[in-house]
Amino acid sequence: MAQNRKHSVADVVDCLKDASWNFINESKEAEVNFAWQKGYGVLSFSERHMRSVCAYVNNQKRHHRENNLNAILETVADEDTVLPDFVRDDSYVYYSMPEL
Structure with missing residues (x-):
């Protein structure tokens, strides 16, 4: 949006x-009252990144399946972009969840 x-x-x-x-x-x-977490x-992202972000979202299932989220985040980030440490830290590993 x-x-x-x-x-x-x-x-x-x-x-x-x-x-x-x-x-x-x-x-x-x-059936029960819904509540958001705090x-x-x-x-x-800026408008100039719109195309690459849309491409990522359109292929999100594949990205999750291949566990390459960090590499994707790094490629769309500018040098000035502040990313959480876990994005550039190889000790964090993401595993995809099986589809339900």
Whole structure:
């Protein structure tokens, strides 16, 4: 989704959480009250990275299956991009979950 620069990430996430919370809990299908966990995580990118990010998302199942997420994150990140240590640390290994 594109974010209007007038709104902070926190405001957008709060709005999404509130709207989805109301939708789920007002649904006649909900058997129990839904609640979001505290906090959130956000990955953002500039418009010039849109094509590579869309390509990643379109092939996400393959990327997870091949366990090469760190390499992909590193290639889309600029030199100035602050990445969590685990992205560049080879001691972290990601395993794909079997499809349900």
